[in-house]
Amino acid sequence: MTPPPAMSVADTMRRDPEPPDSQINADLLGVMYHKLSPGYLLLLGAAVLSVVAAGATWVYQVYIGLGIAGYTHPVFWGAYIITFVFWVGIAHAGTLISAILFLFRAKWRNSINRGAEAMTVFAVLTAAQFLGIHVGRMWKSYFILPYPNQRGLWVNFKSPLEWDTFAISTYATISIVFFFIGLIPDLAIARDRATGWRKLVYTALALGWQGTTRQWKSHSRSVLHLSGLATPLVLSVHSVVSWDFAMSIVPGWHATIFAPYFVAGAIFSGFSMVATFFIPLRRIYGLEAYITDYHFDNIAKFILLTGWIVTYGYASEYFIAWYSAVEPEQTSFWLRAFGPYWISTWTMLFCNCIAPQIFWFKWARTTPWILFTVATLVNIGMWFERYVIIITGLSREYNPAVWGIYTPTWAELTIFAGSFGFFSMLFLLFIKIFPVIAISEVKELAIHEKAHGGAH
């Protein structure tokens, strides 16, 4: 693969007088110490409120039963699984940026990787909850773990849901470890400047980081190795999630293209979510020096690229459905476009295939509001993609006598909204507790650029 673009964050930084170390520290730690604005509190309050509402709904659902969701006879999976897949998808950008782009030495990633990694962790945590929300007997959901027991019970390793369990838990573990290791030097910086409770927290979390050469060496070695470990996971997690569908015989699910197409979709949605969160963040906290139009340009290019892969996936699905000459498959796809869920399908196609095409133009890629709008559309489109796959597939299966229509209920919508609340809540708290941009990496870049005169 060709090396990443020549222009780096330091290039753009050099337009300003070179910011000293202390300036970087102040800028980046400043986000944490920024006065709690009413806007922030309002957002946090709304997020917490939606989490509380979703939690109460979930408790009620555990008590009364899954019947409060909109399931109907042929449609046994609904908004919970859709939202699960959605968040797993979101979780992809972080690791992609941190691990894969790290391995490819794409230096521009440095100022966004921390936030993206945090989003990964939060998205995985959000997604993982949906496994518990979705199953009918969450109090027995530990049955899915292969633990030794006297009853001689074991799990079915043939089941894609079993693979899923391992894929998600592995991914969550690696993401959290990766996130934490990267955070250590910055925590030490924060520790050195903090007082009060923060001092205690950072001291504990910094694990006695001194910034010695030996420590740096170990640190960069572990980041490298973890990147190596995390890279296949980026590809495998969503592949496994896609097999939840592809391994079945449901028309519209049973397709070999699912793994690559889901992975591309995950990266597509992940980058969109990064854009959705970083554009307001940059504006509010004045981080234009660190998150530049150059970043947005690259993010938009990724969205355009993965958008095309996803579009290819859609086209391939339709083509294969037609080419297979399997009537239930053909009917399922025809009804996908013109049947009960045509609005969802066309929404999906507009958001995921048409909207990103504006990124062929550089002005669109570097205009934050356009990027923000398109990214939001892509987020919507990707949620609908899963809705379309899951619901249209199930609602029009092999036996027409049991075709049915699914509509999400208040419970599913509350919990869906709560998942956004949970994710936003964690992110909002995160930016106030941890450096949202990797200070040490930005510095490293700056120093590196200074030493080498910045020319490539």
Next chain:
Amino acid sequence: MPETSRRDFLKLATASAGAVAASGCYDHVEKLIPYVVQPEEITPGIPVVYASTCQECPVACGVHVKTREGRPIKVEGNPEHPINQGRLCARAQASVGRTYHPDRYQGPMRRGESGALEKVSWEDAIATIRDAIQAAPGRTHVLGGNTGDTLSALVDRIVSATGAGGRTIYEPFSNQTLREASRKVFGVASEPIFDVSGADLVIDFGSEMLESGISPVEHQRVWAAARDLAAHADGGARLVYIGPRLSLTASSSDEWLPAIPGSEGLVAAAIARVAIENGAGGGAHRGLLSGALASASVDAAATASGLEAEQITRLGKAVAHAKSAVALPPGVAVSSRRAIAATSAVLLLNDVAGSVGGAVRIPPADDAAHNRASYRDVLALGKAMDAGEVDVLLVHDSNPVYSLPKASGFQAALAKVKLVVSFASIADETSEQAHLVLPDHAPLESWGDAAPRNGIRGLVQPTLRPLYDTRALGDSLLDVARALGDTIASQLPSGSFRGLVEAAWAGAGLRRSLKKGGSFAASAQASVGAANAAGLELAAPKFTGSGDFTLVAFPHSMLGDGSGAALPILQEIPDPVTSIAWDSWAEVSLATAEKLDVETGDLLAIETSAGKIEVPAYIRGGIRDDVVAVPIGQGHTVGRFASKAGQGLPGTARGVNVGDALPGHVDESGAQAWLTEKATVTATGRHRRLPVAQPQDNKRERQLGEVITLAQFLEDEPAAAQAGHGEPAAAAHGGGHEAPAADAHGGGHDKPHEIREPYDPADDSANQQLEDEFLMEKAIKASEYRWGMTVDIDKCTGCSACIAACYVENNIPVIGEDESRRARQMAWIRIDRFPGEGDRKELIPGRALVGPNHEKLGDSDVRNAPMFCQQCGAAPCEPVCPVFATYHNEDGLNAMIYNRCIGTRYCANNCPYKVRRYNYFDNQITKWHTPMELGLNPDVTVRGQGVMEKCTFCIQRIQYARQESKNAGEERIEDGAVQTACQQTCPSGAITFGNLRDDESVVSKTADDPKRGYHALHVLNTRPSVTYLAKVVRGPVEG
């Protein structure tokens, strides 16, 4: 961090262990309590079966009541009973629910000052009646429904001994018209017996012989026998249905003539005329042409009925040429005020066909209670009540407040009666108007008998001690009579009602009869004179009101006359034709719907001379454009299930009572005429979502309900079958695996595309690879059993008895109306219904909840495909379950471990047949209202919240039979020792069950049907254990 002391550690460890243990205690503890003194006849775990008689309708089928540890849990047909021969309908299957009904009166009640019922002692209650009777001698009246012989005789004796005013017997659906027509035509006022078992042509003029007719279980059985393809190489009997809508019976017919309702008599007479002219009876009936049939003509009949003259002529010729033709008389739905004439014409047609005395037998007249029921009498009683001539009204086995049309004035007159006493067991509209309620026992707690037919007497014996402080009707009446004084008491038998029943059966041998279920002898035949129907007034019926539509009120196949509405299972099972549950509907044609611009669920206002009702529309092709049809049976305002009281809306009717739109005219015989109204139908602009269980009816050429033509069935061995299955015993079964699987599935067969090669259990070369993949591969291969089933959809009528049997056998919860709207019914077996017209690949855009209806007027090609777990050999559900809650057991079943299920529902998504059902709520808590849980089958786990469930071929019965066979020292379970609940009850015998690894088993032989056998959705290669036998389309009757 401070050091943790050993003490602290132990404290913490204990506390956390306690917390974990406590959190595990979410289920309440249940204890097994052994008998202190074990009753001699009860062995825990072993059922005790009592022979008894069903009391759901006057047919009085024989039943075997299965009890476990003293509780009746299931009702099955009595194989020795001549009428039903071991089979039962859905209503009988559900009847066990009457015993455990939550709305049962638990003791005598009196209406207090506040208007609510309050508890009262039996003594006080009886004293109240005594005082009321004594205060007004001769002004007491007994009103009741059909009862057994002994009870009926007792009521007569009490009425005469006490000098009470009189007794009226009332059944909403009586046989009065039929008896009167029989008297007119044959001179004997009795109900003819129509035995179609030997017939080769059956014409049903709307009797609905397979659903709500004269004797549905018997007729389904004999009809299936009459066209059993194994016994009749020519396809057997043909059924022609004449009626305005594609009913269940019409759906099973070979030809449906959608005649204008009320024209049946004219059509029958015209057919009779053509038959005589074509030589029926060898000229013996020529006299009729100038007599009773003088006015009959094909053209007039064609005009009046809207049929083609050719169709009528063809039928007439068919009757003339048939070896044995049977015509069934018009039923409730088409009983006009001229019903006697129409029924007489049909009886005459039987005579012309030469069937009277053979297939149609006229028993001597008798005065069994059901033969005395009279609608005219109950109207007269209402008049008397209105005039203040009745002071005490005793109501038993009847719910006149519900079932009499409002226009009759009975309901208003009831308020003028000083003391209304109800003997209802379960609260109903009438008992809620009563001043006193002296609850009768539930049927399964009662003694009694029934005499449904000449020569056949059924005995009713109790199968459990009464659950509540109830008293048998006979005893309550005896108590009242005895309280009236010694002179009256001396005229009455001493002892209890039970003693009377025992005395009545002493002659037949009580013990023997208790064991057998009654005494069964051949029915005697009355000596019948020459058929003569002088003065047969053949004319189109009179209608009242104006409007473009004829209102057809037809019996609901589950709820009957409305008495079934209290039973939740009958409410929950979808109507076999429209698939609607828990509500009323108005059937209108596609053209009508277009004209009114309505879709299914839109409320229609139906206005007649008697009133206006609002009913949601159900749009279908299978109904005449000038007819609007509404089922009888819904519209109750009392009852947890019958009304909406159980949904928090007490007093709100469930659906509508079509009686509110009927003036309740009397026909010439004194029976109620149901077909009297012209109606205007308008759209109200409002909508109610109907619980439609099957919203789509086009099967899109998928392998679900398959048909072949008679010609295809009759042609010689198909070429492909000869290749693959020639010398079947030697090649395929002889261990030779050379019959290649690819060949069996390859195309190029000269047979209909849908029908695949039959499943051959002995040939496991095709299965080899699949089975190798199973964890239990060795056990599966080593097992002597692979349980399998065949379903003959040529015999299936869609009657849904199997569904009811499955509900009762497998503790399936009833989920109610709201959940049914979300299609969350728990039924393990359902009947998919596909009109042949919809068997094409069509693509319909949009978001309609109910797809377009594909029935076609005059087209009776409807395939009923019972669908339940296919126990696939390569089951898609099994590999996707992460916890092995569903797995393949060694006998080839897809077993379920409910305790292991965590509710991912992946199995249900991956099941192409969609036969897995999910417990969205804790049905154990929310759906079993006390004391319904007493009727649960202890052999079947009650599934909790969040668990997937499905059919496992009644595995509890397999295990029971396995144990029995072990105990008996047999090598293996004998063929036929296991009968699944659905198979056991199927009135037409469409289901066969047994071991596919046994070449001699019946199921192996029936499954090996190269012409008709197919696997549902075989293209998916799920290798089901269920083989369907395709329906054979026999085509229209030839003249």
